[in-house]
Amino acid sequence: MDVVNPATGERVDTYETQTEEDVDAALDRATDAFGEWRERPMRERERLLESAGDVLRENKREYAETITREMGKPITQAVAEIEKCAWACDHYAEHASSYLGADHHPSPPGSTVKTVYEPLGPVLAVMPWNFPFWQVFRFAAPYVTAGNVGLLKHASNVPGCAKAIEEVFREAGYPEDVFQSLLIPSDLVDEMLEDDRVRAATLTGSGPAGRSVASTAGESLKKTVLELGGSDPCVVLDDADLDAAAETGAWARNQNGGQSCIAAKRFVVVESVYDEFLDRFVDEIDSYVVGDPMDEETDVGPQAREGLMEEVHEQVEESVEAGANVVIGGEPMDRDGQFYPPTVLTDVPEGCPADSEEVFGPVAAVYEVEDEAAAIEKANDTQFGLGATVWTEDRERGENLARQIDAGCVYVNQLVKSDPRVPFGGVKESGYGRELAEVGIKEFLNEKTVWVE
Structure with a gap:
């Protein structure tokens, strides 16, 4: 993958594309990591996410320059994007436990009935280049904190951002392979969606890309969240x-x-x-x-x-x-x-x-x-x-x-924006499902009823 600076037309870096064999190995690692990660106490996951926010702030200029170099976002806006990612980490580090606490229901005398929220497993995220950090953290901060593990297929023109995001989780102290960035071509996405080791998928991108992901995932009865275009x-x-x-x-x-x-x-x-x-x-x-x-x-x-x-x-x-x-x-x-x-x-x-x-x-x-x-x-x-x-x-x-x-x-009397505190998503050709807030963190969970007599 060649990185071409859109402000100059110059090639500034090259990354090696990963293969089908690399994907297979990554899925094995993700499956193994999920077995351990899902058992981590929620408070530990929240503390790690808080650390990820700290890593983002400590390195915000470096990460912002990677964004600017790869896709041309003005540097002040790129810095603001990194700061917003840190805010999302702060939000879920503070509120994930309350969002995912068990819900109790009316039940007969002597019984207890509640809904508990359990992670699904490895979740594939197909993400775009326009907000190369924010789109990923909008997915990763809630879903990984809920106990899933993340697999990122990023846009091909921002591979440096993809690797830097993986670095954030590593520097924050996350267990190995809880979050992985895969530098793969788009034609390997369908194979990942068809693989039993991938349990769900989310995509932010174009309508055709969304239809393709939804169709392939649907054949395997896997849940998807799609955030598509807008006018x-x-x-x-x-x-x-x-x-x-x-x-x-x-x-x-x-x-x-x-x-x-x-x-x-x-x-x-x-x-x-x-x-x-x-x-x-x-x-x-x-x-x-x-x-x-x-x-x-x-x-x-x-x-x-x-x-x-x-x-x-x-x-x-x-x-x-x-x-x-x-x-x-x-x-x-x-x-x-x-x-x-x-x-x-x-x-x-x-x-x-x-x-x-x-x-x-x-x-x-x-x-x-x-x-x-x-x-x-x-x-x-x-x-x-x-x-x-x-x-x-x-x-x-x-x-x-x-x-x-x-x-x-x-x-x-305000511009449209995504905010960790409120649900975000569209209707009609703009997709389905919601990200962020409480409803967002629950999209890729098993809402399990537990009845104890």
Whole structure:
């Protein structure tokens, strides 16, 4: 696996790809490790997770630079990603015991009935490159602490991140093979899913990848959790704080180079404030510094790979050919590296790529609609259902509209984000299952009823 710095186009490292025989040996080790790990007292697992958080903080600059070098995230955002991973470790180190305590049920006199939560075994995680540490810790912090063992198949352009994450667990003092990173091609994933030693799987990625994992795992009756794509609406109503909506909305679209499933992608604005919002929105985006991701002043770095930038540009070109108007941006930047400028499209026709597809880059589609009812209709006019935002000064109105939007999470007067304290996941083509919070840690457990007479 070659690591190519997307900011320069230079190859910076090479990693040896593991083979089918390596996978078989790793599965044997994972099975053996699970037998011992599941018996560890919960408090010991929590202490180890707390140590993992400490390792992340102690080495955050080093890990952040690995992220930036491999996929181009601006360094300040990469440091923040590592800090967020440490926060997830802190959260489950503090709350795992209470989340997984036995639930007692009504029962006849003289009997005791309860539900206990037991781990399943080795869990395969197929993870993406866009948040190469956070996506993994969102899986590993709860599931491994619950007593499962982790097998990571990371994206092929971030092998250094995959090995660094394995290092975090090793440095924190985890038993060997409780967490393993496998540098394998995607064509070995199906074989792992079919193997009896793998008990469950989770994937964050594209719709086609999710369908493939779900289909193969389903043939073996293995549970999966899928977090797939999104085309999140950002609804701006007539009573919104337009400065806040424009500032936060612009960042929600462009952080991480726009390469986020939960980025605000479709801005649905009522006509009475449309012109004023658009002006402020474009001014905010125009202020962003696009450049070297290792520079602390950079807001937007390169797209993670050459092919990814080309795909974004093709979607923009096809949308413009269909009638969309480019307000700002719209062409690859004339410089080394995979740099695409923050772009705003208006007059976006129904059915064009910017309207109907997930655009995984810094491209915002802005719509003018008549009123609140039309805004909600447009917000729901998508195959996706990951997140959404609503901007209004009337919090009761915002909550009412949040209930009308088909999404796994809706934030009122705030950007969509994943937070260890609350469940995260989507509906429709954005996947199923939930990560984080209490419901997340219970996804890959046997909820066993124990009746004692």
